Amino acid sequence: MKIQPFTFNPFQENTYVLSNEGQCFIVDPGCSNRTEEQELVSYIESNNLKVKAILNTHCHIDHILGNAFCCNTFDAPLWMDSRDLPNLRSGKVLSDMYGIPYQVSPEPDLLLDDQKTIKLNEHELELRFVPGHAPGHIVFINHSLKWVIAGDTLFQLSIGRTDLPGGNHDQLLDSIRRELFSLDDDYEVHCGHGVSTNIGFEKKHNPFLK
Ligand SMILES: [Zn+2]
Numbered sequence: 001m002k003i004q005p006f007t008f009n010p011f012q013e014n015t016y017v018l019s020n021e022g023q024c025f026i027v028d029p030g031c032s033n034r035t036e037e038q039e040l041v042s043y044i045e046s047n048n049l050k051v052k053a054i055l056n057t058h059c060h061i062d063h064i065l066g067n068a069f070c071c072n073t074f075d076a077p078l079w080m081d082s083r084d085l086p087n088l089r090s091g092k093v094l095s096d097m098y099g100i101p102y103q104v105s106p107e108p109d110l111l112l113d114d115q116k117t118i119k120l121n122e123h124e125l126e127l128r129f130v131p132g133h134a135p136g137h138i139v140f141i142n143h144s145l146k147w148v149i150a151g152d153t154l155f156q157l158s159i160g161r162t163d164l165p166g167g168n169h170d171q172l173l174d175s176i177r178r179e180l181f182s183l184d185d186d187y188e189v190h191c192g193h194g195v196s197t198n199i200g201f202e203k204k205h206n207p208f209l210k
Contacts (some may be wrong), residue, residue: 001123001142003149003190004043004205008036010100011062014147014192020120024049027077027140027149028057028192029066032100037069038191044074052120053110057151057192058134059087063096067105077109079118081129086138086166089182112138128179131161132172139179147188151188153188154180156197159208176209 004017013030017040024044033035044051051074056063059080071078081089088105115123118140126141133152140149154176156210159210162169180189185200202209 001120001145003147005190006039008032009062009065012193014189018120019049020123021048022048022050023052023120025053025055025120026051026070027055028063028151029054029070030062030068031066034058037066041073042158053077053079055140056080056084057139057149058137059084060134060152061091061098063092063192064088064105065102067095068103071106078106078111079112081136082111082113084134087134127203130175130179132168132175133162135166146186146192147183148180148183150189150191151178152192153200155191155193156195157206
């Protein structure tokens with residue numbers, strides 16, 4: 001399975017395309033203008049990928065700006081955790097507040113709440129529920145390649161903010177300790193913002209988790 005990162009929109013959000021043998025997932029499509037949309041389309045087309053689903057780690061506005069574009073353009077379903085539906089549904093209010101153009105996201109086609117794994121061909125991703133930054137935040141783990149798409153839970157030397165609706169600082173720390181720090185030190189962490197890191201480095205140096 002290959003990971004291709006893109007950094008999109010005024011919030012510098014990381015969108016990831018996870019692909020394997022002609023199929024892909026788009027995680028947190030943040031494309032917010034023609035240029036960014038075209039960048040994503042070019043990648044998908046030049047690699048002859050069929051988009052199996054759009055996945056949201058959580059539904060803050062910077063992670064869903066491209067949901068509608070991607071679902072429509074690639075004729076793909078939206079998969080997410082139901083506990084982030086309030087965030088998904090407040091997208092329009094927030095985008096208006098920030099003055100960002102936003103095509104309202106469709107409602108999810110599949111709720112991942114009770115799903116332990118999802119598959120791209122024979123490659124499996126484990127899902128873990130990691131509330132704290134957002135109430136319905138999930139992460140996607142590839143155990144065979146030892147990486148995790150962590151959304152806005154853990155960043156290099158930082159953690160996600162917890163001052164937005166449904167956020168809870170202690171819950172976020174618990175989620176990171178239980179669901180991420182239980183992974184081996186050499187698991188790579190692909191974050192929703194900024195550079196990638198790994199579990200061992202964050203266990204040792206992250207000031208929020210000492
Ligand atoms: Zn967020």
